[in-house]
Amino acid sequence: MQSKTPIVMCWSGGKDSSLALxxxxxxxxxxxxxxxxTITEGYDRISMHGVRRELLEAQAKSIGLPLTTVLIxxxxxxxxxQQRMKDACIAFKKRGIEHMAFGDLFLEDxxxxxxxxxxxxxxxxxxxxxxLDTAKLAEDFIARGxxxxxCCIDPKQIPSDFCGRDYDRAMLAGLPKKADPxxxxxxxxxxxxxGPIFKTPIACAxxxxxxxxNFWFCDILAx
Numbered sequence: 001m002q003s004k005t006p007i008v009m010c011w012s013g014g015k016d017s018s019l020a021l022x023x024x025x026x027x028x029x030x031x032x033x034x035x036x037x038t039i040t041e042g043y044d045r046i047s048m049h050g051v052r053r054e055l056l057e058a059q060a061k062s063i064g065l066p067l068t069t070v071l072i073x074x075x076x077x078x079x080x081x082q083q084r085m086k087d088a089c090i091a092f093k094k095r096g097i098e099h100m101a102f103g104d105l106f107l108e109d110x111x112x113x114x115x116x117x118x119x120x121x122x123x124x125x126x127x128x129x130x131x132l133d134t135a136k137l138a139e140d141f142i143a144r145g146x147x148x149x150x151c152c153i154d155p156k157q158i159p160s161d162f163c164g165r166d167y168d169r170a171m172l173a174g175l176p177k178k179a180d181p182x183x184x185x186x187x188x189x190x191x192x193x194x195g196p197i198f199k200t201p202i203a204c205a206x207x208x209x210x211x212x213x214n215f216w217f218c219d220i221l222a223x
Contacts, residue, residue, distance in 0.1 A: 004028070007126060008068070008100045010102050012046060013046050013049055013190075013191050014189050015146060015192055016105060017192075018141075019103065019129050020102065020103035021063070022196060030099070034068050036067075036088070038070050039070070039071050041072065043074065047076075048152065050151060050152050050212075052219075052220065054222050055220060059192070086121060093122070098122070098123050099123065101126040102114060103127075105134055111125070134181050137182055138181040138182055142169060146192055147194040148192040148193065149164065149167065150164060150165050150171070150189070151189055151220055152189040152217050152218070153216050154186055154188065154215055158188060162175075164218035191220050203222065204220050206219075
């Protein structure tokens with residue numbers, strides 16, 4: 001029997017990562033070795049999403065996979081980000097891991113960037129949910145029993161009162177027509193706390209909603 005290809009899941013804690021991971025866990029081709037997440041120094045939170053490290057660690061524990069993190073500074077310049085990611089990828093390569101998965105859906109420029117960065121260390125990017133219809137993906141996410149909270153929103157794209165809302169059919173129905181239902185254009189980010197990839201739900205509660213660096217964040221607390 002042919003052995004599966006080891007792969008790292010680039011994990012944000014959100015719904016697209018969750019759907020991509022679910023696809024990989026069901027794949028006959030890949031064996032997920034661990035989750036890989038960027039953490040912002042000083043804040044000790046998932047970069048961009050603003051989710052506390054303890055909740056990230058709770059996700060990894062419930063999923064049953066090891067967690068590898070890389071620290072990046074606040075307002076990280078691209079050169080620093082690229083170097084730290086490169087160093088992490090080189091470490092994966094030394095362990096015999098040559099593939100990394102992402103939850104990207106349709107942004108060609110992001111895909112091209114990731115491909116180019118991994119090419120520099122002779123690694124290959126994999127996109128398990130690429131090109132899928134985002135309206136159907138959003139409905140499938142809910143129908144499959146996943147539950148998530150909008151942890152960060154861009155008020156230039158959707159109203160600020162969406163921050164902290166549950167990712168459900170009512171929320172989707174209320175989105176502006178121009179907004180992508182999966183937030184792929186940066187309209188929002190999510191924190192997933194329940195679903196088929198988790199052994200047990202992540203106990204959490206919604207804290208205060210704050211404006212920081214022109215984005216609204218809901219501080220999700222471990223319960």
